[in-house]
Amino acid sequence: MFKHALIGIDFSPAWPCVRRRVEALRNWGLESATLVYVLSSRYPAVPEESHSAYYEQRLTEEADQLASLGLSVDWQIRTGEPGAELVAAVGDTGADLLLMGSRGHSRFHEFFLGSTALDVARLAQLPLWLEPVGEQCLAADKTILLATDGSTAVKAAETLFAYLAKQAQRALAVTVLEDPESEDKAVTEARAHLAALSDGMPSLETRIVAGDPRHALLETANAEDVDLLVIGKRGRNPLQQLLMGSVAEAACRGLDMPVLLVSGEGS
DSSP states (O other): OOEEEEEEEEOSTHHHHHHHHOOOOHHTOOEEEEEEEEEESSSSSSOOGGGHHHHHHHHHEEEEEEEETTTTEEEEEEEEEEHHHHHHHHHHTSEEEEEEEOOOOOOOTTTTOOOHHHHHHHOOOEEEEEEESSEEEEEEEOOEEEOOOSSSGGHHHHHHHHHHHHSSSEEEEEESSTTTTTTTTTHHHHHHHHHHHHHHHHTTEEEEEESOHHHHHHHHHHTTTSEEEEEEEEEEEEHHHHOOOHHHHHHHOOOOOOOEEEEEOOO
């Protein structure tokens, strides 16, 4: 699955949970990691270069700890807009996953999601794993939920979900429709698509849920005690003002659980 993860690190309370996730991904076949710390240009003045020695020491310590798991680990310090720099670093390293915590230093979080994580979610064209901050770090992934609308835009998310489902105890695929009890074309297509997914995953549970996708998906994930939500970056709606669809953004903001956000260009 994922061989090389680029990991955004800010030494905030998010980091221990991100480290735990790296350990779990190592058991799933992760081979290498690149730690990236960004000296943010959001501040009135970029931290002075004299601070670099401190961050270099911290990054070396964290890299050594991850290397003890059997990973090949390196690190970078970059300067600029954190979200944009993390995405730019992907091209430099050839990573196939971007992993980061979903809260950072600021006390003023934008809803649940920190502003840097939201920027990365909008810009990234590879799978983005957002690991939440909590009193306990999550790394069980016993129940994995796929949000799908059956469009070509979510094919990459479905492919990753099929692989991850093999590692989970329970896999659930959900489509949200306004009226799932009707017999219109959308319901017929949704049933057929979920049935096709089940053909490839015999133990897969499928469900069509009624409501606004931005709310019904979150309610379902919480009710099912989901450990990981896999969702496409965009769905059927071509009229997106952001680079990320409204349902995906609502999921990233509203869930206190790991979210794997997959672009249509993801693999």
